Amino acid sequence: MSDFHNWLLEKAELNNFIYVKRLSANDTGATRSHQVGLYMPRSIIDKLFPSINHIDKSNPSLLFTAHVSSHDCPDSQVRVTYYNNRATGGTRNEKRITRWGGKASPLQNPDNTGALAILAFSFKDQAEDCSNVDIWVCVNPDEEEVIESAMGEILPGTYLFGPASEIVGGLSLQHESVRGKYTLPDAWKQQFPSGSDIIRYATDHFTKDSDDPDEQLIDRRRVEYDIFLLVEEMHVLDVILKGFGSVDDFVALANSVSNRRKSRAGKSLELHLEHLFIEHGLRHFATQAVTEGNKKPDFLFPSSEAYHNAAYPEEKLRMLAVKTTCKDRWRQILNEADKIRQVHLFTLQEGVSVAQYKEMQEAGVKLVVPSSLHKKYPEPVRNDLMTLGAFIAEVTGLYVDLP
Template identity: 50%
Template sequence: MDFKNWITQIASEDWMVYIKRLSANDTGATKSHQAGIYFPKSVLSSIFPSIGRKDVSNPEAFFKASIESDSVPEQVLRAIYYNQKSRNEKRITRWNQGTKYTPLQDPEKTGSIAIFAFNNCGSGDSEYMKAWVCRDINEENYLEERIGEIDPQSTYFERGDIIFEGAILESPIKSDKYPREWNEEFPSGAAIINHLFEQGLHADLTADERILKRRSHEFDLFKLIEHHHTIPLIKQGFDDVESFIKLANSISNRRKSRSGKSLELHLENIFKEEGLTLFGVQCRTEENKKPDFLFPGCDEYHDPNFPTEKLRVLAVKTTVKDRWRQILNEARKIETSYLFTLQQGVSENQFREMTSEKVKLVVPSPIHKSFPSSIREHLYTLTRFIEETKAI
């Protein structure tokens, strides 16, 4: 089935849609004891209210499902609430039953976007689910163009018509102070990030913890400002459909603009805080390529007399699935490429491919546990990358 047509089918009030990127734990790449895809308890409580019980051990509900991206035969899956003190979580299991293959339990699909559409039964349990695991970058790009960036830390859960045909406005998580002039004119993503940097927020944390905390804080602040600017317009109502679509597109474009350079800007500020001040951003190299960071700078890279062994290149991508090859040969003078990512795991096969191409992953230390154990010792933390680069 064509992906765009499939999205059109579920862009309806008849479906409750949950979207996430598959982690290594989800796909089984870490070989952990956990079985099945992780869903937040709030999501499964909404879709399967009958399992939210404490009076019985591990309450469960069964439903039919099909994974339509890969033509997986219809299955009967189980939603279960592990309600013991030692394991308080809800999962959907039995993905491998009745089929030889499912992309949802394929380690090579780690990092891919998965879309789960549950038929909307109001206050009762959902009876049917159909899912799609994006098969290539084109499908992921199409989806993110419609609803915004889906990074490894973000998920969407809403009615299909609201996700795909309207603007999702999440309630801000917390109140925060910000410059008064932002109430008059929406700030750029860089302005929000620099505000957090100038306030010294989370400066007491390690670089690895700081990048995660600041990025989360930035999005919370963004949503707070977004509410201030957008809710009054929504309350005014719309004279026609075109006006509503114009506002929805404006919201979507602003979010894409924010997310496009967010991670690089956070890293730039953290480098400075950690005393790593010599670097070039978006330097032009061979064939007019522009790596995210060159150390110690653009001039040194183009200086034929500067020692090549003292050069480093760092690419930045929130996810690396099917995207890591884009960084190859961005700086041909440098043998090893470093790649910073927030992706929660890669398969062992993907990692072997990266290693063979002399790509080293830089991952915040709290995310390391989401990688297969055989890979963890080969990952760089952000702190290690910074300290090594300063010492060159």
């Protein structure tokens, strides 16, 4: 871990811009899409490579060096291109970065689907374009914990971009622009609301009208996260702008922000699911019930009493683990309920490799994934995925009274 810490600190001290995201199946090539390669928004490419933003010639491009510090692989010459033929009657008007190194690069290894990737772009002297990028792809949950403790939860499908000193410093307030306009209760200015308070308020005031639990989960979590970011800004922005009287004051605030972000990341998804279960008529479940060896699965169906009742039919028991991302973490759930042979795992991860999924199947893990994310999984995997709505319907139909 010291190598990773040192790498982060080094990037924070230099003139770097950092881009952080979780690798999707399309990024790594797990979906075998024809546009395989790390996706970066056009606005970021404009910031890093302004010299290609013109139509004076067809498809202007430039090369820069990509080095990977987390893995042993050769440097590559990466190309950024502005495909601009729409200006001359064509159809393309997009910017893409290609030639990351193929399967030799951890960015394009399907088994790294879901991993956190940190790209540090640097500039030489006063050059207007980025000259090179240094890459770290996290190899285990411990490394990801270091990143998310400082920066907050990096959700699948989102990204973080900005000056390295601000992001690594731990007080970068917003991952991206909040996408809605929200009126917050005055009481929240005095005291930071609980996760349940934010979820209830978001659901009652700002989420769209839908009866589909898969759509509701995605929409509500987006709105809840937007509101969380606004409340966080309301509580700490003035303090940051005023500056700090000492290093201890800075560390105290950074730790407070970090702890709050970790607490929210650890409970938000479970709270949303709990609300949706009840809303859709699934009322027989237990949270954090104790099983063998003092294990505590996220959700146990229909109850702790049923699980520990030898006369209750085992085929009607279910367990649902909840992981925002399941790469590596899925193994943590295998022994949480010994009486249940096939365990269900709810995740928001944007795809897994076919090899990863086969491992999960062999271990008795069934993935539950919101329907809108199914297309982000490789085709051989999609038919085996379960929607949240289907899971709720199945478990509701299984319930029987205790013997």
